[in-house]
Amino acid sequence: MNFQILDADYIGTHDGPVVRLFGRAEGGESVCCFVPGFEPYFYLNAEGELDKLSTMLRERFDVIKKVDIVPKFEPVGYQVSKKPMLKVTTMEPRNVPEIRDDVLTLPGVKEVYETDILFRNRFLIDKDLHGMGWVTATPSSNEPVSEGRIYCDSVFTADSLEEIEKLSIAPLKYLAFDIECLPIGGSMPVPETSPVIMVSMSFSPAYNGHETVVLVAKKVEGIGEDVECFDSEAQMLSRFFEIFQEYDADVISGYNINDFDVPYIADRVNILTDSGENVRSSVGRDGRLLSYRKIGNRTMVSIPGRVVVDALPLIRSQYSLKRYTLRNVAKELLDSEKLDVAPSEMEEYWNDSGERILKFIDYARRDSELAMELILKLRLLDKHIAISQVSGSILQEVVDGGQTSMVDNLLLREYGRADRVIPPKPNDELVAMRNRSSEGLKGGEVLEPKRGLLEDVVILDYKSLYPTIMMAHNLCYTTVVEQDRPDGDTIKPPSGGEFVSAGVSKGIMPSILESLLQRRTETKRKMKATSDETEHRVLDATQLALKILLNSFYGYSGYTRARLYSLALANAVTSFGRNNILDTRALINGSISKVILRDDSAYFTEELSSIDPNDEVVSLSVVYGDTDSVFVQCASKKDVSLDGLGLVGSKIAATVSDSLPDPMELEFESIARRALFIAKKRYAIWVFERSGDGWEDGIKVKGMETVRRDWCGLTSKTLNRVLELVLKEGNVESAVQHVRSVVDGVRNIDVRTDSAIIEDLTMTRMFSKKATSYKNKQPHLTVAEKIEERTGTPPPVGERIPFVIVAGKDLFVNRAEDPEYVRENNIPIDVDYYIKKQLLPPVERILGVFGVDMANLDYDSKQKGLFDFSDKPQTNAVEFKKKEVDVQPQQQTSTDKKSQSSLFDF
């Protein structure tokens, strides 16, 4: 039987541990496959006589099943040869963590390795199986080991198990749910007092013909057949769990279920059970009851055999939004409206027996529908499924965890193959030491931008810079020269240290990266070849997953909580990177310097015997660069077409790439017809990218206020318009006019008549830590406190808090207010703050390039005297701009070229 591995765990039996693989088969059946016979173990590094130690271990610990002497490399450093270590096999997986500390106290024992690998991961790694990978299993005649009912269509013990190559994804079943609770007096409901009154469920594919089902804990007349009514909350919840198990979903979803719905239901079940009701909350494929664990601030939910996917954290990490309420997310990402009953009105709606209760039911239904839509329409899981397949981690681990677990997984696999052991995760003490001992990790190089408006800038970037550096220079934990001296070449990074060359010993990490890169290239090739849309999507997710993994290794190496942490390695990578971008700039400015365009080809001067009058000579100069990118300004006497600039870009890319070791590669990315550099990491460009045979244009903004969530929408919108006018139309005058009209509008805001404007004046900031650990007061903290005063509950840490600044004499931070409250109470906002602090400074940073200043913009300012106010600000601005431009020689040419175009056409 073939099935895709969704989840894995193990159970203990009197014959030792038995692994359970849960999955979904090609034909659509859910599968639970038992695999006996795999044993837990760890490694031990000791000095002295290993035979004696081995005997001592077996005598001392009766949970040790056997001890073998195996040759292994230590985790870090180039080593000429392996050394004998002990492989300790225990009876039960839990024995490994139980005895690891005691084992360390035995004489001669130096270190223990791989003592904290979850048994299911150990199994998957050793058997070369992967999360979301397909396996073919031969069912055994043996009865499946059973600890009670398994909620799967097919349950069997496997004689043999092997991974198979298969691109498709099994027909997964999704269930999204959402609960409604009855708040007492309009405040936040708590399980101790507020019952669950409705449960809304959405299914994909449908459940008995229903896409949604709503369960209601009271009798209601006039409902449809997809609404079920119950006499009590307990009966309703029992039905929920019954449907849950009957439907047998692979993916359990909802919005904020991890932090709210799941704990709430679990708590309610306990409360109801304590009061004598009978609710069995069976949800696992092994019948496990619904439960959750609090780890620090976060709630972890796991359901054996299924994957719990809360849409909220996924959306938080994948989309940059001002707010992550379901209402806002639905509006921004699905363009659909969430329906709501205000908490204060809920009781009224609930107690109604007519239209309002029906409305309430429909609203509830909508919430689980939206969660399902988010998962399916935004394809939130595709990337995670691909990462699971590529890294080998179980899907739940990929969804919940970060990059560490995927890198761990890949490293464990390859270290194992190369007979190297891996240390356990560092304890807090070691982490503290690593953090303390910091000579520090230096990062990427950011080139000083040439500020102002530039034209014809070719943008190039390094393809996977850090991974390719690691490959090119064989940088790895396993190649760093520490204990043994190599007999052969070494590589000395600019940061210091020494690594053996690939000729001496190829590093494990470079090998992993190479195979990931190769797979990515292959996947992209397949993508181009296929015409099947589903296949294309799967391949696209796969290549993206490969890219994410490629880029995770560097960060891991400099992460103090990583199993393998090496400052020498991480610093080697970035130091090569810094040198590389500086060398690239020198090469382009220096020996390349000019490119000549002739007959749709690009040449260097030395490639041509003479310069023809029809040749276009393009002079190059690097005007900006950040870590792995270079922006090259192209100056020419004549206008150069996009295709011409494309040729220049490709010529530069090829030339620079040729000068670099494989597989480092500079790629031509795009062309900015106009580019405005404000500061490092802050710029806007009118960019043209290749699209089929032609070019596709757009405006790209980096780092400026338009893309920052702690600035108000009014600023973003105004700035975007200004950038568009300046970059696309070259029309500074219109930009100035636009800003003036906006400023005018703000001056005349009357909150009482125009409460919609509040939306545009709202800023948000993340409530990033407990209120007590803030050293300084913050505007969003002020609002958080006010909300707590008003409702009794503060917003949770991690939430983005919206606020506006209201009029008054007090300190800025104290005048932050909840926008909702401002709307309801018609509180006047601080018009001056919005003009002087929100609108004008960012605008001035842009228009200042053309000589426009505050006085030109805020012409209606009541404090005219503060600024050097001019009679004819608009003319002033433009004349200044013209002069500015004329002063710069690079732009002299562009002025000539474009003197008839809109830039100076006024």
Added chain:
DNA sequence: TGCGCAACCTAA
């Protein structure tokens, strides 16, 4: 007025 600091968010 200038400076240092905390806090935020972004680029890569």
Added chain:
DNA sequence: TTAGTTAGGTTGCGCA
């Protein structure tokens, strides 16, 4: 038993 990294700009505030 959580969590890849550093570089960099901007703001508000308290203080010399």
